[in-house]
Amino acid sequence: MTGERATTDGMVVAVDGRKCQGHNRCMALCPEVFEADEFGYSVVRMNPVGHELEEKVRLAEANCPERAITVT
Numbered sequence: 316m317t318g319e320r321a322t323t324d325g326m327v328v329a330v331d332g333r334k335c336q337g338h339n340r341c342m343a344l345c346p347e348v349f350e351a352d353e354f355g356y357s358v359v360r361m362n363p364v365g366h367e368l369e370e371k372v373r374l375a376e377a378n379c380p381e382r383a384i385t386v387t
């Protein structure tokens with residue numbers, strides 16, 4: 316379970332469920348990290364996220380029209 320690793324190993328990715336409108340853009344751009352919940356809203360599959368996925372995560376962050384994704 317990757318969630319048990321120290322956060323220093325990667326990025327912490329979050330989706331603000333109050334902002335997410337379920338456009339699916341993040342899931343299309345980075346399905347390794349984002350998936351739809353039962354209502355079609357985005358949820359993060361893993362945390363922390365390894366830096367090998369940083370480019371895709373940043374692309375999803377930049378393409379979210381609601382600015383719902385944060386990466387720290």
Ligand code: SF4
Pocket residue numbers: 330334335336337338339340341342356357378379380381382383384
């Ligand atoms: S792109 Fe943004 S608004 Fe759309 S599903 Fe992903 S997090 Fe939600």
